[in-house]
Amino acid sequence: MRFRFRYEYGEFDEAVRRVKRGLFQWVLPAALAVCIPAAGWGGYVVARDPRNILGWTIVAAGVFTATALLRLPRSIVLRAWRRHPELAEFRTVKVADDGITFTAGKAEKRMPWSELKRAVETPALFILEQADGSLHILPKRIFGGEAQLAAFKALTTKAQRTQSQTQARQTI
Numbered sequence: 001m002r003f004r005f006r007y008e009y010g011e012f013d014e015a016v017r018r019v020k021r022g023l024f025q026w027v028l029p030a031a032l033a034v035c036i037p038a039a040g041w042g043g044y045v046v047a048r049d050p051r052n053i054l055g056w057t058i059v060a061a062g063v064f065t066a067t068a069l070l071r072l073p074r075s076i077v078l079r080a081w082r083r084h085p086e087l088a089e090f091r092t093v094k095v096a097d098d099g100i101t102f103t104a105g106k107a108e109k110r111m112p113w114s115e116l117k118r119a120v121e122t123p124a125l126f127i128l129e130q131a132d133g134s135l136h137i138l139p140k141r142i143f144g145g146e147a148q149l150a151a152f153k154a155l156t157t158k159a160q161r162t163q164s165q166t167q168a169r170q171t172i
Helices: 009-019 027-047 053-083 146-171
Strands: 001-004 091-096 099-104 109-110 116-121 125-129 135-139
Touching: 009 053, 009 125, 009 135, 027 053, 027 116, 125 146
Parallel strands: none
Antiparallel strands: 001 091, 091 099, 099 109, 116 125, 125 135
């Protein structure tokens, strides 16, 4: 199987959020940890004296900081997308029984199936993690139909099964 495609921003965004989930999980608790005390303290000050500028400033600072924290993940991903225009270049992927070859511009990387550490499937993507930590993103839209999709899933499942059996033998 051979595919030629370009990433779309939404696919990149989904992949980064999926892979870096631990990085983004702290955002909501941090926003709440800032907003609730600021709103409580500032609200208390404003309730005692509605003309108190300090109270309104505390509430506004808390809401502003919480909003900035909630927007942080999106801005991180968008900044990475804009700083690396090569992400939107055409790429070619060749899938064979012995591995996958990824080509983007002049760069080429070959990944034998034995080096596949993990394959994560989302509704729109396959995220392949190589043993050396490299990540490869394949949008499902590139597959020509259910037959190609099923064949690719079979190859990744077989590779993961072989990898876990190898790891089990090494621990014994």
